[in-house]
Amino acid sequence: QITLKESGPTLVKPTQTLTLTCSFSGFSLSTSGEAVGWIRQPPGKALEWLALIYWDDGKRYSPSLKSRLTITKDTSKNQVVLTMTNMDPVDTGTYYCAHRGGNYYYTFHIWGQGTMVTVSS
Amino acid sequence: QSALTQPPSASGSPGQSVTISCTGTSSDVGSYNYVSWYQQHPGKAPKLMIYEVSKRPSGVPDRFSGSKSGNTASLTVSGLQAEDEADYYCNSYVGSSNFYVFGTGTKVTVL
Numbered sequence: 001q002i003t004l005k006e007s008g009p010t011l012v013k014p015t016q017t018l019t020l021t022c023s024f025s026g027f028s029l030s031t032s033g034e035a036v037g038w039i040r041q042p043p044g045k046a047l048e049w050l051a052l053i054y055w056d057d058g059k060r061y062s063p064s065l066k067s068r069l070t071i072t073k074d075t076s077k078n079q080v081v082l083t084m085t086n087m088d089p090v091d092t093g094t095y096y097c098a099h100r101g102g103n104y105y106y107t108f109h110i111w112g113q114g115t116m117v118t119v120s121s
Numbered sequence: 122q123s124a125l126t127q128p129p130s131a132s133g134s135p136g137q138s139v140t141i142s143c144t145g146t147s148s149d150v151g152s153y154n155y156v157s158w159y160q161q162h163p164g165k166a167p168k169l170m171i172y173e174v175s176k177r178p179s180g181v182p183d184r185f186s187g188s189k190s191g192n193t194a195s196l197t198v199s200g201l202q203a204e205d206e207a208d209y210y211c212n213s214y215v216g217s218s219n220f221y222v223f224g225t226g227t228k229v230t231v232l
Contacts, residue, residue: 106155107173
């Protein structure tokens, strides 16, 4: 059974860097084909894909946010970390990590519960 | 990359059917059979309902079906039930650039 859980600060100040951790179980990011993605959702608004990291350490970023994002993995800890620099109030929202792999190679099958991040001074 | 376009709302009475459209471009929806649909209840994480245009994950009722024609994908919910009232989002994998784009979301109301 695959599970994911996001963790990180609930409140960050403008211009600060946000660091979020996705801890997962039920699969290994060292297995060919596996990947973990990050998606966010401002309050009352639509989902927005942010980043994806593959088993082979390949990384993909949203073109509009690429300059601010870094995604890394720690295979031994079953964790994926997303950092976002220069946070702004418009970055307020719920941040989700999700599993992509297996029979669901091109889709996000299992999602974490999400973590709410507020950007405010 | 712009968001895929969905109608803001859709509704139907219990037992009826509702169809939601998801319009992209020839660079995303039109080029790849990697369209997914997610259901999201208030305060909850999205749940995968359809993947690769028309496939259903295990456990998803067959009342949910997906299709695609050209640059537009569609999700149909047949035999509407009260628990189907939720927000629905489409999503497309863009292979040429190896990233994803989500739709603008549709709120489905069961009258």
